[in-house]
Amino acid sequence: DAGVTQSPTHLIKTRGQHVTLRCSPISGHKSVSWYQQVLGQGPQFIFQYYEKEERGRGNFPDRFSARQFPNYSSELNVNALLLGDSALYLCASSTARGLPQETQYFGPGTRLLVL
Amino acid sequence: DAKTTQPPSMDCAEGRAANLPCNHSTISGNEYVYWYRQIHSQGPQYIIHGLKNNETNEMASLIITEDRKSSTLILPHATLRDTAVYYCIVRVVHLNTGNQFYFGTGTSLTVIP
Numbered sequence: 001d002a003g004v005t006q007s008p009t010h011l012i013k014t015r016g017q018h019v020t021l022r023c024s025p026i027s028g029h030k031s032v033s034w035y036q037q038v039l040g041q042g043p044q045f046i047f048q049y050y051e052k053e054e055r056g057r058g059n060f061p062d063r064f065s066a067r068q069f070p071n072y073s074s075e076l077n078v079n080a081l082l083l084g085d086s087a088l089y090l091c092a093s094s095t096a097r098g099l100p101q102e103t104q105y106f107g108p109g110t111r112l113l114v115l
Numbered sequence: 116d117a118k119t120t121q122p123p124s125m126d127c128a129e130g131r132a133a134n135l136p137c138n139h140s141t142i143s144g145n146e147y148v149y150w151y152r153q154i155h156s157q158g159p160q161y162i163i164h165g166l167k168n169n170e171t172n173e174m175a176s177l178i179i180t181e182d183r184k185s186s187t188l189i190l191p192h193a194t195l196r197d198t199a200v201y202y203c204i205v206r207v208v209h210l211n212t213g214n215q216f217y218f219g220t221g222t223s224l225t226v227i228p
Contacts, residue, residue, distance in 0.1 A: 004158070033216075042202055042218030043159065056215055090158055092216075102206070103149070104216060106158035 002027070004093050004107030012113045013081050021076040021110045025093030031055075032074040033104060034066055035090040043090055049074055078112075086114045118142065118205040124223040127197075133190040135222050137203030140184045147206045148179060149216065150188045152199040159202065159218075162188065193226045200224070 005024045013019050025032050031050040035043035048056035049068035068074045072093075078085055088111050092104035120138040127133040139148060147166050151159040163170055163177045165186070170177045176189040190197055202221040 035216075035218075037156075040220075042220050043216075045215045045217070048215070058215070088156055092158075103161055103164065105161060106151075108158045109156070111156075 004091055004105055006089075006091050006107040006110050008110060009108065010111045010113075012115065014115050015081055015083060017081050017114075018077065018079050019081060019112060021078075021089050021091075021112070023074045023076070023091030023093075023107060025072050025074070025091075026105055029093035029095055029105075030072050031094045031102075032068055032072065033092045033094070034074070034076045035092065035106075036060070037088040037090060037109070038084075039087070046076070081114045083114050086112060088112075118207070118217055119203045119219050121201075121203050121219060121222045123220065124225070126225050126227055127190075127193045129195060129226050129228050130192055133188075133193040133197065133224060133226070135188040135190075135201050135203075135224065136185065137187070138185045139203070139205050142183050142205050148177070148183075148186050149204040149206055150175070150177065151202045151204065151218075152197075153202065153221070154199040162201075164206075193224075195226050195228065198224060198226045 007022045033048040034046040037043040045058040047066045052068045063079045066076045088109040090109045092106045094102045094104045149164040150162040153159045165177045179186045200221040200223050202218050204216050207215050
């Protein structure tokens, strides 16, 4: 079975540009979460989507947005890129929201470099 | 904000048990403890999780203290491939904002030949 897939694997952008990152969850998973991992730190929660609706948002500026499609895949968009947005962006999928046990399975990530 | 505290680094001899501690003194009654590991900036890999009972799977064992304020991840026979950053996470459920995993900085485990 395919795990969580993300595209692209690597990306280089310049300051002020816009970027779109894509994620396909594990088949049967309806929830997708996005995380940002800056070098040397643990992943930081950005968004959670369940059944195409935003269910959670971390402490990130409005330049960050996301959406989930009917097939449960998801896009993360970042506008007006800053140097500090350089990071590994991780997508994780899970079966449902709100259950006492909800294991998230992570994709390989997209490494974004902003110059 | 991370709700866990872990030592920044640990060494373990190959073939020996690796015991990774984690403090989560503010954990609530319905919050689970999860462990993930991350190798070479790949995506974090799920290891194990538990609520209050000890858990074991093919990868590791999880020992949670009776007061649930701390836990230990045990890799019974560490191999070189177990060298990674290990994250202890308390899963927080917000009724209006969904489920969030709060990662700290983790423990960098080095398995030594």
